Every structure is written in C-alpha cells, then in structure tokens.
Amino acid sequence: MSVDISQFHQVYFEESFEGLAAMESGLLGLSIGEPDSETINTIFRAAHSIKGGAGTFGFKTVTDFTHIMETLLDEMRSGQRMVTSDAVDLLLLSADQLGRLLVATRDKHDYDQDEFSTALHNLQTMLAGAPPEPEVAEVVDAPAQTATGWRVKFAPQPHLFMTGNDPARLLRELAALGPCMVTCDSSKVPAFGEFEAETCYLAWQIELNAAVPESAVQEVFEWVDNDAEIVINPILPAVPEVKAEKASVASADEKPSAARTEAPAIAEGASDANGAQAGSDDRRQTDRRQTERRSVERREPAGTGAAAATSIRVDVEKVDGLINFIGQLVITQSMLMAMSENFSLDDVEKLREGLAQLERNTRDLQENIMSIRMMPISFSFNRFPRLVRDLSSKLGKEVQLRLLGENTELDKTVMEKIGDPLVHLVRNALDHGLETPDVRVASGKPASGTLTLNAYHEGGNIVIEISDDGAGLNRQRILDKAREKGICGPTENPTDAQIYDYIFAAGFSTAAVVSDVSGRGVGMDVVRRNIKDLGGTVAVHSQPGVGAVFRIRLPLTLAILDGQLVRVGASVYIVPLIAIIESLQIDPNAVESISNQSEIYRLREEYLPVIRLREMLGSTQAPARLEDGLLVVVEVDGRKFALLVDELLGQQQVVVKSLQTNFRRVAGVSGATILGDGAVAMILDVGGIVRLCRERAADLPLLPPTARVA
Amino acid sequence: MASILAVDDSASMRQMVAFTLKGAGYDVTEAVDGQDALTKARSKQADVVLTDLNMPNMDGIQLIRELRKLPQYKFTPMLLLTTESAGDKKTEGKAAGATGWLVKPFNPEQLLATLKKVLG
Numbered sequence: 001m002s003v004d005i006s007q008f009h010q011v012y013f014e015e016s017f018e019g020l021a022a023m024e025s026g027l028l029g030l031s032i033g034e035p036d037s038e039t040i041n042t043i044f045r046a047a048h049s050i051k052g053g054a055g056t057f058g059f060k061t062v063t064d065f066t067h068i069m070e071t072l073l074d075e076m077r078s079g080q081r082m083v084t085s086d087a088v089d090l091l092l093l094s095a096d097q098l099g100r101l102l103v104a105t106r107d108k109h110d111y112d113q114d115e116f117s118t119a120l121h122n123l124q125t126m127l128a129g130a131p132p133e134p135e136v137a138e139v140v141d142a143p144a145q146t147a148t149g150w151r152v153k154f155a156p157q158p159h160l161f162m163t164g165n166d167p168a169r170l171l172r173e174l175a176a177l178g179p180c181m182v183t184c185d186s187s188k189v190p191a192f193g194e195f196e197a198e199t200c201y202l203a204w205q206i207e208l209n210a211a212v213p214e215s216a217v218q219e220v221f222e223w224v225d226n227d228a229e230i231v232i233n234p235i236l237p238a239v240p241e242v243k244a245e246k247a248s249v250a251s252a253d254e255k256p257s258a259a260r261t262e263a264p265a266i267a268e269g270a271s272d273a274n275g276a277q278a279g280s281d282d283r284r285q286t287d288r289r290q291t292e293r294r295s296v297e298r299r300e301p302a303g304t305g306a307a308a309a310t311s312i313r314v315d316v317e318k319v320d321g322l323i324n325f326i327g328q329l330v331i332t333q334s335m336l337m338a339m340s341e342n343f344s345l346d347d348v349e350k351l352r353e354g355l356a357q358l359e360r361n362t363r364d365l366q367e368n369i370m371s372i373r374m375m376p377i378s379f380s381f382n383r384f385p386r387l388v389r390d391l392s393s394k395l396g397k398e399v400q401l402r403l404l405g406e407n408t409e410l411d412k413t414v415m416e417k418i419g420d421p422l423v424h425l426v427r428n429a430l431d432h433g434l435e436t437p438d439v440r441v442a443s444g445k446p447a448s449g450t451l452t453l454n455a456y457h458e459g460g461n462i463v464i465e466i467s468d469d470g471a472g473l474n475r476q477r478i479l480d481k482a483r484e485k486g487i488c489g490p491t492e493n494p495t496d497a498q499i500y501d502y503i504f505a506a507g508f509s510t511a512a513v514v515s516d517v518s519g520r521g522v523g524m525d526v527v528r529r530n531i532k533d534l535g536g537t538v539a540v541h542s543q544p545g546v547g548a549v550f551r552i553r554l555p556l557t558l559a560i561l562d563g564q565l566v567r568v569g570a571s572v573y574i575v576p577l578i579a580i581i582e583s584l585q586i587d588p589n590a591v592e593s594i595s596n597q598s599e600i601y602r603l604r605e606e607y608l609p610v611i612r613l614r615e616m617l618g619s620t621q622a623p624a625r626l627e628d629g630l631l632v633v634v635e636v637d638g639r640k641f642a643l644l645v646d647e648l649l650g651q652q653q654v655v656v657k658s659l660q661t662n663f664r665r666v667a668g669v670s671g672a673t674i675l676g677d678g679a680v681a682m683i684l685d686v687g688g689i690v691r692l693c694r695e696r697a698a699d700l701p702l703l704p705p706t707a708r709v710a
Numbered sequence: 711m712a713s714i715l716a717v718d719d720s721a722s723m724r725q726m727v728a729f730t731l732k733g734a735g736y737d738v739t740e741a742v743d744g745q746d747a748l749t750k751a752r753s754k755q756a757d758v759v760l761t762d763l764n765m766p767n768m769d770g771i772q773l774i775r776e777l778r779k780l781p782q783y784k785f786t787p788m789l790l791l792t793t794e795s796a797g798d799k800k801t802e803g804k805a806a807g808a809t810g811w812l813v814k815p816f817n818p819e820q821l822l823a824t825l826k827k828v829l830g
Contacts, residue, residue, distance in 0.1 A: 005726055005818065012722035045764045049720040052762075052793045055815030056723060063815075162778065164787035164809030169830050198784070223810030226801065 005057060012053045013106045014313065019046035020102070021382055023095050027088050028385045035076070035083040043091075044073040050098070059105050061116075062098070068123040069094050090126055092386065094119055147234030149178070149210055150217050155185075155203035156228040162198070165224050171204065173220045178210020207235070314372050322368050329361045370557055371409070377455045377464070378406035380415050384426060384453060391430045398437050398448035399430060405455035410462045411557040417534055418464070418554065421527040425466045425550050426451065428524075433470035433548055443545065445469065461536075461578065462556055467549040473500050473542040481508065500540045504528040532687060535561065535578060537635075553578070561656055563673075563683065565649035566632065569619030572681045574654055574673060575643070579634045579686040583648055588627050598697065601631060601642045608633065608642040611693050616668065636690045643689070656683060668692045712829055713737040715756035717747040717773065718791065719765040723814075727760060727791070730818040731825070744768025748776055751783065758828055759788040760812075763799060771799075771806045778807035787828040791816075 026043040030036070047070040054062035069091060075081035097119040104111035152174070156167060174180055185203040189195070208217065214232060221230045336354045339347055381403050392399040410418075434440075434449035441447050454465040475496060482488035482502040494502075502508060506525040531538045536554035555561055555578060563574035564583075590602040591610070599610040610631070614621060631642040654673035659666055659682075670685035714736045718724040728738045739754060741747035745767040751759065759777065761770040768776070770790055777783040790803045790811040800811055812824050 008722045008726045008729075011725060012720075015721050042766070045719075045766065048764050048793065049723075052814045053720055053722050055793065056726065056817075058815075161785055163804065163807055164785055164828075166830065169827065172830065173827065223804075226804055 009057060009106070012057055013102060016050045016053065016102055017099070019050050020095055020099050022046045024092065024386055025382060027092050027095070028389055030083055030088055032083060032085045032088065037077065040073065040077045040083070044070065044077050047073055050102075062101055062105060065094075065098060065101060065116075065120060065123070068120070068127055069098070072123070072127055087126065090122055094123055147211065147214070148237055149235040150208045150212075150214065151233045151235055152206040152208060152217060152221075153203070153231040154206065154221065154228060155230075156200045156224065158199040158201070160200040160224065160227050163224070163227055165227065167200070167202065167204070170220055170224065171206070174206055174208060174217070177212050177216055177220070178208055181207040181209070203229075209235070318368065318372050322365070322372070325361060325365045325368055329358075329365060332357050332361050366560075370411075370560065373411050373413070373557065373559075374409035375412050375415055376407045376409050377415065377462075378403075380419055380422060381406055381453055381455075383419075383423075387423065387426060388430065388451060391427065395430060396436060397430065397434055399434060400448050400450045402450060402452040403454075404452065408455040408457060408462060409556075410455075410554065411559075413558055414462075414534055414554055414556070417530065418552070421530045421538075421552070422453075422464065422466070424523045424527050425552075426453070429466055429468040429470065429548070429550075433468040433472075435471055439471075457556075458553075462554050464552040464554070465549055466552075467547060469547040472544045472546055472548050473503065473540065475499055475542075475544065478502055496542075500542055503540065504538070534558065535576060537578070559656060560653050561683070562651065563654045564632070564651050565675075565681070566613075566643075566645040567647040567649055568613040568617055568645050569621040571617070571619070572649060572675065572679065573613070573617070573645075574681050574683045575632060575634070575686065576670075576683065577651060579636070581633045581635055581640065583630060583632045586626055586629065586631055591626055599626070603633065603640075603642070606640060608640050609693075610642045610644055611689060612644045613689075614644070614646075616689060616692060616696075634686045636687050641686075641690055643686075654681075654683065711735045711737055712757040713739065713755065714825070715739050715741060715747060715751055715754075715759045715761075717741045717744065717759070717761035717765070717770065719743050719762060723762065723791075726818070727821065730821055733818075734822050734825075736825075744770065744773035744776075747773050751777055752780070755782055756786065758825060759783075759786060760791055760825075761788065763790055763792040763803070771803050771808075774803065774808050775806040789824065789828065 023043050023046040026039050026046070029039055030043075047066055051063055051066035051070055054060075054066060072081065072087065072091065076083050076087070081087070097116065101111055101116065154167070154170065160167065171180070171182060183205040185205065186201070188203070189201040195201075214234070217232050221228070224230070332354065336351075336358065339351060339354060343351075384403070385401055388399055388401045429451055434451065435443070435445075437447035440449060450469050452465070452467045454467070456463055479488065479494070479499050479502075482494075482499070482505070483490055485505070485508065487502055487505050487508070488494060488499075504524050504527070508524065528538055531552055531554070534554055535558065536552060538550060538552045540548060540550050542548040562577040564577050564580055566573050566575055584603075586601070591599055592602065592607075593599050601608045601610050608631075610626075613619075626644065629644045629646050630648055632645055632648070633640055633642050635641075654675075656671045657673055659669060659672050662672075666682075668685055668688040668691075669682045670688070671683045672680055673683060675681050714731050716724060716727045716731065716738055717740075718727065719742055724740055724742070728740050731738045739750050739756065741750050743765040744761070747759070747761065748768065759774070761773055763770040770792075774788050774790075777786070777788065787809040788807065790800075790808050791814060792799060792803070792811055793814040803811060809828065810824075812821065816824075
C-alpha cells in the first residue's frame with residue numbers, strides 16, 4: 001500500500017510556523033543564567049516537532065538545520081550548556097532563518113544560500129566551539145560476510161511480557177530470515193504451585209542457518225536488548241579463523257560510522273560505507289544543484305508575502321455551530337414552503353412569524369460566518385516582544401512591553417493589513433517616545449519605560465492602542481515644523497489636537513537625527529493611509545512628559561459595514577457610519593457663502609466646508625436648497641466636512657461588493673451593495689469625495705485659496 | 711481489525727500515522743498528548759499504542775508508565791515513535807515499559823511493517 005504523504009504538508013507547515021512562534025516567545029521569555037526548565041522544554045519540543053516532521057516529509061535541509069538547534073536546546077535542557085544571551089540571540093536568529101527556510105520549502109522557491117550557510121555555520125560554531133571539519137568520506141573496506149549462520153541464545157528476564165514483547169514474535173521474525181532450529185530451555189519453570197502466569201521462565205537456543213548479516217539478527221532483538229540475555233555467535237565454515245577476525249573488525253567499525261550519521265551530516269552520503277567514490281559524486285551533484293539554485297534565484301526574486309494566507313484554521317466548535325444554524329435555516333425554509341402550498345389570508349400572522357424566524361436564522365448564520373474569519377489579535381501582537389527586545393537593545397533603552405486584550409478577535413484580512421502600521425507605531429514609540437534611562441531617571445521616572453499594546457472591542461469596532469510613558473509629542477517642535485513645511489499657516493493658531501495631527505502629514509518628520517529604527521518620518525502618512533484603506537481611523541493623544549497614545553479604530557471586518565442610508569436626489573447612497581460624527585438640520589443663519597462659489601457652515605466654534613452631494617454625484621435634479629436638506633458631518637484626515645443630503649433614511653449593515661472587480665474604479669465610491677428591495681446602492685468613499693471636491697475647487701480660478709476645502 | 715491508539719502532539723505526524731493506519735484497515739483513535747491518550751485508553755481498549763516521545767502535558771514515557779499500571783494494558787504492545795536515536799531515551803522508554811520503538815523519520819510502509827510485526 002502506498003500513501004501519499006504530501007497531503008499532510010500543509011498541516012505540517014502550519015504547525016511548524018506555530019512551533020516557530022512558540023519557540024520565539026519562549027526564547028524571549030528565557031531569563032539568562034537561570035532559565036525556566038519548562039520554557040526550555042517547550043522550545044525544545046517545538047524544534048523537535050519541526051525536525052521530526054521535516055524528516056518524515058523529506059525536507060532534508062530543514063531537518064539538518066533544526067537538528068543543530070535541537071541539539072543546542074537539548075544541551076541547555078539537560079544543563080550541559082549555559083543559557084547565555086549569545087546563545088539565545090543565536091537561536092532567535094536561527095529561528096528566523098528556519099522560518100525563511102520553511103517558507104521557501106512550502107512555496108517551492110529558493111532561499112538565500114549564503115545567508116543559510118552563514119546561519120548554519122554560526123550554529124555549528126556554537127555547538128562545537130569550532131566549525132566542524134568537512135567530513136571526508138572514508139574508504140571502508142566492507143568485508144564479505146562469511147558466517148553461514150548464527151547461533152543465538154535468547155534468555156529473557158522474567159518481566160519480558162510486561163514490556164508487551166512476545167517471544168513467539170521474536171522467534172517468528174528470526175524464522176523469517178531463514179530456517180531455524182529452536183531448542184527451548186524450560187529448566188526454570190517452577191512447580192505448579194509457584195508458577196506465575198505473567199512471568200517468563202523460558203529461554204531458547206536458536207540455530208539460524210542463513211548467511212544474513214549479524215545486524216539483521218541484532219535487529220530482531222533490538223527491542224529486548226535490556227530485557228534478555230542475548231548472545232549471538234557466528235556459525236563458520238571449516239577454516240574461519242582469519243576471516244572471523246576481519247568480520248569482528250567490521251562490526252566494530254559499524255559503531256563509529258553510525259555515530260557519524262548522527263552528526264549534522266551536511267555532506268549527504270559521505271559517511272556511507274559505499275566509499276569515497278559515492279561520496280564525492282554526491283558532493284559534486286550537490287555543487288551543481290547549488291549552482292542551479294542560485295541561477296534560478298536570480299530569475300525569480302523571493303515573494304514570500306503574497307503566497308501566505310490561503311487557509312485558515314477554524315475551531316471545530318465554530319463549524320459545528322454553523323452546521324447547527326444551517327439546520328435551523330432548512331427547517332424554517334421548509335416551514336415557509338409548506339405554508340405557501342396552501343396559503344390563505346388567515347396565515348398572515350404565521351407567515352410573519354416564519355419570516356421573523358428566517359431573519360433570526362440569517363443573522364445568526366451571518367454572525368457565525370463572520371466569526372470564522374475572526375482571529376485573536378495575539379497573532380499580530382506576537383511579533384512585538386521580539387521587535388521590542390531587539391530595538392530597545394539597539395537604542396540603549398530599557399523597555400517593558402505589556403500586551404493587553406490579546407484574545408480580542410478581528411477579521412483575518414484586517415489583521416494582516418494592520419501588521420505593518422502597528423510595527424511602525426511601535427518603532428516610533430520606542431525611538432521617539434521613550435527616553436533613555438538616564439533622561440528618565442533625571443525626570444523622576446523609573447529607568448525602564450513601558451510600552452503598552454491594548455486591543456478591545458467598542459461598538460462594532462476594534463480599538464488598538466499603542467501607548468508609552470515617554471516624553472510625549474513635542475508640541476512646539478511639531479508646530480515649528482508644520483509652519484516650516486507650510487502645512488500650517490504662520491498666523492494660524494491650531495489646537496493641540498490639530499498640532500498632533502500634523503505628524504500624519506506626508507513628509508513630516510521632527511526626529512532630530514534620522515535613525516534607521518523608525519526611518520525618516522515618511523511613514524506616518526502611510527500609516528494613516530493604510531488604516532484608512534481598512535476603513536479605520538488613527539488619532540494621537542499626548543501629554544508632555546507623561547506619554548503618548550496612538551489609538552487605531554478599525555471595523556471588525558471588511559466584508560460588512562455599518563452604513564447610513566441617505567437620499568441624494570433620486571438615488572440612495574450609503575455613508576459608512578464610522579466616518580460620520582453627527583447629522584443635523586441646517587440653521588440657515590449658520591451658512592456663509594464665499595464668493596458665491598462655496599459655502600461653509602458654522603458649527604459651534606468650527607467652520608465646516610459644505611459639500612453638496614447632488615452636484616458632486618452628478619444628480620440630474622436641480623441643486624437642492626440648503627434649507628431643505630440635512631447635513632451629515634464627516635471627518636476626513638482629522639478635518640470635518642458637512643455633506644448636504646436630501647434625506648436620512650436609516651442605518652443598516654450592508655455587504656460590501658467591490659465595484660473595481662465587477663465594474664471599474666469610480667472616484668468617490670468605495671463599493672456597492674444590494675439593498676433589501678433589490679436596488680443597488682453606492683457606498684460613498686468620504687475621503688474620495690473630499691478629494692474630488694478639492695480638484696473641482698482647484699479648477700475654479702476665481703476661488704480664493706483660503707476658501708479651498710482642506 | 712486491531713484497534714490502535716496514536717498519540718502525537720504534532721498534527722501532521724498524527725494525521726499521517728492515522729491516515730496510513732486507517733488506510734490499512736485499522737481502527738484508529740487519535741490523541742494529542744499523554745493526558746488525552748490516557749483518558750482515551752481508559753474508555754476504549756487499544757491493541758497497540760503508538761506514542762510520540764516529546765509532548766506537552768504528559769510525555770510518551772510517562773504515558774507508557776501510567777498505562778502499564780492499568781491491568782488492561784499490562785501486556786499491550788506500546789511503541790515509541792521517536793527521533794531520539796541516542797540510547798538514553800530508548801533505555802528510559804524501555805524502563806517505563808515500552809515494547810519497542812520506531813525511529814522517525816519513517817515512511818508509511820515502515821510503520822505498517824512494524825505494526826504487523828507487533829501484532830503478529
């Protein structure tokens with residue numbers, strides 16, 4: 001029977017990446033000098049499983065590489081090796097390398113050979129104290145087996161049965177090698193009264209008449225080596241003396257050769273008894289393969305990210321729940337069917353009930369399906385202990401990382417896309433936010449700074465906070481910089497919130513020294529854009545000397561959004577609820593017109609540019625009178641705008657359909673959805689609408705620049 | 711057909727073993743660690759136990775030790791699936807009552823051959 005084991009590769013890679021993550025967090029948690037043995041054991045186990053699977057599935061490079069890591073860890077586990085910070089660093093780097101190797105293996109593309117060799121070399125150096133000499137294949141003169149058979153004494157200890165070994169099985173196996181003469185020694189069987197059924201009293205003498213190698217005989221008794229007295233002697237032909245000696249030399253040789261295969265045998269086959277010829281041939285082939293690999297590598301640059309995320313692991317409970325809901329749905333459906341066959345007006349009440357049930361079923365089903373895509377944010381948070389550790393040592397800062405709300409779930413797609421912005425914000429907090437220990441002590445704070453990542457749900461959104469107890473944002477420096485860059489007018493007097501918001505402007509950086517840690521400050525605008533692309537927002541709060549908080553607010557999923565239905569002219573549009581701050585009736589006195597071209601609305605102490613959606617969206621109907629409509633106040637890039645709509649219709653969850661894939665990209669529209677009555681409604685991209693508005697305003701030369709929106 | 715208890719914390723290994731054994735007609739029960747295996751072994755008699763060595767909660771050696779204490783598992787063949795080719799673990803496993811071992815990596819054919827050997 002042949003079994004195709006490649007079907008288990010996917011599972012293997014998934015569990016290996018989980019194992020790697022466990023290794024990493026374990027390594028990060030190890031305290032140097034007095035490590036916790038359970039932690040080392042966990043790390044060891046992860047390496048061990050990765051190696052074991054790799055061996056089974058034939059990923060030789062992974063096996064060899066992991067073998068050394070495993071050996072190092074085993075030495076640490078048994079106390080033979082000190083847990084030094086060097087060793088931990090090396091293991092962390094090796095885990096990274098192993099990750100790349102696994103990705104390359106999974107995606108069947110090539111990995112960086114030089115990088116790999118360096119990593120392997122470093123591991124070997126750590127293991128041996130010095131890099132092992134490349135193995136030289138030895139010519140082992142394999143002597144011909146001259147024994148014509150074997151005489152075996154097999155005297156089990158009384159407890160043999162208790163190991164689950166059956167002497168009959170062993171004899172059967174021996175018989176499978178050739179004809180046997182078996183003599184049973186029953187001299188130890190006691191008198192019936194003392195006889196214990198569970199004890200083995202018998203011993204055997206076997207004469208195996210077959211010219212098989214001694215190892216084959218040894219193999220039969222391999223499992224009972226310590227549970228029995230086993231003596232194996234060759235049966236030799238007439239003049240055996242010299243040759244017998246040779247045979248024993250050969251068997252003595254076997255042991256060191258077996259030990260060599262235990263060592264990280266990179267030169268595959270070199271320890272093979274077939275000799276130097278085979279070994280060097282093999283090596284030549286390996287060389288050629290490597291050359292080929294390198295040339296392939298140049299043609300196809302490694303694209304690791306894109307291939308990821310083709311499957312998700314789902315809790316069985318969630319799937320069971322789903323099946324349950326489907327069952328209920330089917331029941332409801334058949335109930336409604338039955339009703340329709342013989343429908344009379346008296347049944348209206350029942351129909352209504354049925355429909356209510358259908359609605360309930362659908363909602364349950366929807367929630368359940370959504371939850372399948374949900375993953376705990378710990379998947380994203382997990383990388384930070386490492387990042388913080390590496391960066392803080394690089395920056396000479398002491399940092400404690402606190403992770404809160406790690407079990408908060410969010411959509412897998414959202415999670416994947418939020419990773420980079422989070423990394424950026426964390427780097428920023430470490431680089432710019434937290435002070436060096438001496439500065440902290442001087443300002444009366446503990447030398448070690450605290451960086452907190454917190455995630456929680458709030459009203460259909462997930463909120464992720466990155467907070468530090470550092471110096472906070474430097475208000476004056478940001479304001480100076482903003483004026484210098486022309487982001488803020490020289491006479492403008494922005495509020496603190498507005499000033500802090502400037503850091504999200506493109507090309508804005510206040511770092512006195514550009515560092516390689518948080519880059520050149522080009523990132524914050526990208527951070528905001530990425531978050532916006534996910535339908536989220538990011539805001540910063542800061543208190544000088546106390547710290548700063550970056551608060552990211554994201555929708556739980558991208559597939560469904562909470563929308564406000566609005567009527568503009570004859571059409572219904574959807575404004576994402578997350579963008580809306582408030583909706584209000586218009587007070588005609590609060591409207592001011594600028595050069596008869598654009599209007600602004602005074603709302604409390606703020607002036608909001610009014611965007612007339614009818615005009616923007618090309619409604620054929622006559623422009624609405626301002627007083628007849630309603631204003632929907634939205635926030636884009638920290639600035640507020642008032643959208644003029646004809647009517648507010650209601651709020652509902654809508655399923656987002658991409659316009660881009662089904663039609664084409666339309667400015668100002670982020671997607672479409674199908675409403676309850678079957679009509680298609682566009683989902684407005686508020687940021688896009690504002691940009692459209694800006695462009696149109698720019699086309700009007702008469703407009704004074706100060707009146708331009710934004 | 712004989713009933714086999716397959717214990718491994720690595721899902722890929724466990725599935726591979728289970729798939730191979732089921733394909734050969736064995737009745738397979740899977741367990742994710744020693745603790746799990748002990749519970750399952752109690753509720754359903756296994757004819758052979760195949761267990762990984764390194765597992766969280768309870769490792770393979772401890773599992774065998776515990777199983778051997780149960781009267782119904784006194785003589786049951788129990789094999790360690792292990793990558794440890796070094797003698798230490800084998801000796802420790804044997805001392806705990808293991809019947810034998812199968813050294814990883816093994817292929818499905820080797821697994822079936824070993825099992826056949828044990829079951830006779």
